Amino acid sequence: MKKLIVLIALCLSSQVFSQTDEDVLKQIYKTALVEGKSYSWLETLSIDIGGRLSGSLNAERAVDWGKAELDSLGLDKVWLQPVMVPKWVRGAKEFAYIKAGSGVTTNVNICALGGSVATNPLGVTASVVEVKNFEELEALGEAGVKGKIVFYNRPMQADLINTFSAYGGCVDQRYMGAVEAAKYGAAGVIVRSMTLNIDDLPHAGSMTYEDLPVSKRIPSAAISTKDANLLSTMLKLDTSLQFYFKQNCKQLADVKSYNVIGEITGSQFPNEYIIVGGHLDSWDLGDGSHDDGAGIVQSMEVLRLFKTLKIKPKHSIRVVMFMNEENGLRGATEYAKEAKAKGEKHVVSLESDAGGFTPRGFSFDCTEASFNKILGWKPLFEPYLIHYFIQGGAGADVRPLKTDSNITAGLRPDSQRYFDHHHAANDTFDAVNKRELELGAASMAALVYLFDTHGI
Known part of the structure; x- marks a missing residue:
């Protein structure tokens, strides 16, 4: 009987390890599109909380919401990182x-x-x-x-x-x-x-x-x-x-706020970090759904997909909800400062801060050798119509983490409608398409999986 159990376990293990990258990406996209949470998360963040100007009550509520949702995912670590932010009121x-x-x-x-x-x-x-x-x-x-x-x-x-x-x-x-x-x-x-x-x-x-x-x-x-x-x-x-x-309007004294951080600790390289993130704050005219509620919930969904699909990463995977990108970049600066003080090695930092529209691909700030390796993954994304891979800038929040040896990257959705909503009163939940949002989250999770599996 013991031999039979061992044999079954070996067979199941063999099936798991025989999965190709194509198989895993297919599971990621299917799970995001069939049972994703990004859209429902965005509905809560946008409608129940609303615009989240740094230093405001709504920004404080968003911090509490973000931590509670990450706690519910069963991550290895969830914490708040204090940061002083400007408080400007309209x-x-x-x-x-x-x-x-x-x-x-x-x-x-x-x-x-x-x-x-x-x-x-x-x-x-x-x-x-x-x-x-x-x-x-x-x-x-x-x-x-x-x-x-x-x-x-x-x-x-x-x-x-x-x-x-x-x-x-x-x-x-x-x-x-x-x-x-x-x-x-x-x-x-x-x-x-x-x-x-x-x-x-x-x-x-x-x-x-x-x-x-x-x-x-x-x-x-x-x-x-x-x-x-x-x-x-x-x-x-x-x-x-x-x-x-x-x-x-009036500029008041700085107030304390927080970056919200969650982590799945890596099985082989726990001290090497791949992060995904967006900025939790927004302007106050709309509810900040595209800028950058979409990036927040897509980044959260990356870790949820890893947990749901039981993908055990080699590197530690973090989601970072940065505070105060819009009028100060204080959250990104504080995160990078603390990471440097602790000697943390960030190998890949991926940001979504270009809206929740249909994903087209990614931009990468990296060496030529790394980019050539990344281009080898491009065929894996083509079935999902993700084909735009360029060397270029990443998002503002991950830029302070850039070194000569690591990679910063940005999700690149179709941008033609983005500035119709950017910082305006019509940046609202009804302007975000559920399927487009979920495709972006899946694309980010797929890229993180490939980086974690194959390195840089």
Whole structure:
């Protein structure tokens, strides 16, 4: 009888170890699509909790939720990593209008940019100068700018297929616009929203004053693309028009928050780490479903799939829910600092922070030799229409973990609709497709499995 039991065990063991990579990937995709949890997790995070601006009550609730869900997965370790984060509050809804020379006013849609100061209690009214870049601003100089509102109106470049490149080509006006305009005595800044769509939705995002004294800081807001076009057209017809805006935001003292971390400890290399993650915080206009609720639940699903399929990793696999990517990157900085202090070896760090749309592939920041090895796995993904493998940047949260010898990577979904929702009020749960989200989670789990099995 004992011999029979041993024989059966050997047969079962042989079947497990005879599984090919194709077999395992098929199981991963099937499990994610048939019994996945990412979509239901996202529903809770987005609808029950909502927008999660760093330092807010909702961000605190999201931390508690994330830890509880990871605890329920039966991971080897779950913990909170403290981190001090900025606390900026928007206050009452912003209000703005264009006032033509005739005295007729037209209301327009704006939102304060993250980190901006408020206007004075009565708001700011001034004439407007439109510029496309900092060179045009410099050419105007103090004589052309002082006391006026600078209107940055450089759109995203529509002919770039990679919409992240288009975003990168114009985001400097949002981030540095107030600093540059303040040099010439501007009264405020209005920035065209970072989206290719023409709509009524202003898009939030971070901005900076660098080391500008508080007394020199000027209010900065985003205007919807539809209203940016309107303002530009009206300026061409009437250069004497004025713009009024009022915003009530405030920067408070830093507060304590947390990164949420869970781990499956590796069987052979417990001190070598493969991490998956996204950022738990979001802007406050929507509920942060695409940016970056999707990345959070996809990363959680990677570890759940390993547990469900009884995949025992060689390396330790961690999920990290980073706090404060949107307006400070404090969570990523603290995680990398602590990892370095402990001498932790992070061999692969994979981030999902490009929305929950259909996955197309991955980008890898790695050596040529590592990338060539990764390209050998590409045929395994082609049945799932994952074929976009490039050498390039990874996500902002894993960037501080990069060394000369490891790999950082990013999930690359189809990006054509991403900036329709990015940082706007329509970044909501209803904008995420269940199947697309689950395919992304499965793709991440498949890549992590291959890295763990075959190394880098």
